[in-house]
Amino acid sequence: MARITVFGADLSPFVQKVVRALRMKKLDFETLEPKTPLDLRRWNPTTGKMPVIEIDGERTWDSTRIVRRLDELQPDPPLVAADPAVAARQRLLEDWADESLYWYVMALRWNPGHADATFEQILGDAVPSLAKPLVKRFVKRQLGGAPWYQGLGRLPEDVLLEEIDRLLDDLEAMREGREFYFADRPSVADLALYGELTMACSGPTPEIEACVARRPGLVEYLKRVEQATGG
Ligand SMILES: N[C@@H](CCC(=O)N[C@@H](CS)C(=O)NCC(=O)O)C(=O)O
Structure with a gap:
């Protein structure tokens, strides 16, 4: 089972997207909320935005890229239709x-x-x-x-x-x-x-x-x- 951490605040719509995708796929994860805006820069020096996900030490940022990555990691249930x-x-x-x-x-x-x-x-x-x-x-x-x-x-x-x-x-x-x-x-x-x-x-x-x-x-x-x- 992969070790997964989601970095981001619960209120963010993009964090919600990722957290709910993880729940659909029944993947265990922990979340880390930012304490200051500096956390975002530290977690994601490329865009400075949340969410970021870490899967077994490998980080991915941007909710759209993250949910695509989750579909690779755990294809069932898929997050887009087969058609x-x-x-x-x-x-x-x-x-x-x-x-x-x-x-x-x-x-x-x-x-x-x-x-x-x-x-x-x-x-x-x-x-x-x-x-x-x-x-x-x-x-x-x-x-x-x-x-x-x-x-x-x-x-x-x-x-x-x-x-x-x-x-x-x-x-x-x-x-x-x-x-x-x-x-x-x-x-x-x-x-x-x-x-x-x-x-x-x-x-x-x-x-x-x-x-x-x-x-x-x-x-x-x-x-x-x-x-x-x-x-
Ligand atoms: N396209 C990005 C958008 C992420 C985004 O805009 N996140 C907001 C929170 S809702 C953020 O980190 N804002 C902080 C900032 O703009 O400095 C995604 O899908 O992850």
């Missing part, structure tokens, strides 16, 4: 969740109306109150700056929410009433969507939670993915 056309759609939806939906959620989390709550959620307990104003200004500039440079962070809040609402309609329609995306068992697409929507519904952006809650089919789907990937 290449279905697998391609699942991988593309995974990529859309990681590289597009993520930025919609980040743009809202770090916009002026939500940035304080987001900061409190990720670092509130870790920073002494005297240092908080300074650290908060720095973190808002660093992490909040990313969606601004990406572009979605420049949209007004009402426009962002309207777009997210429309995208959730499209997501629902694309599932075509199936249990999971394009197949009868979860794939990388479901793991990625679950991670993003769970972070979106984790507190600081109640408006997205309301968007999700208005769609009972989506709520049921998320519960289904949760159950099928370790609860």
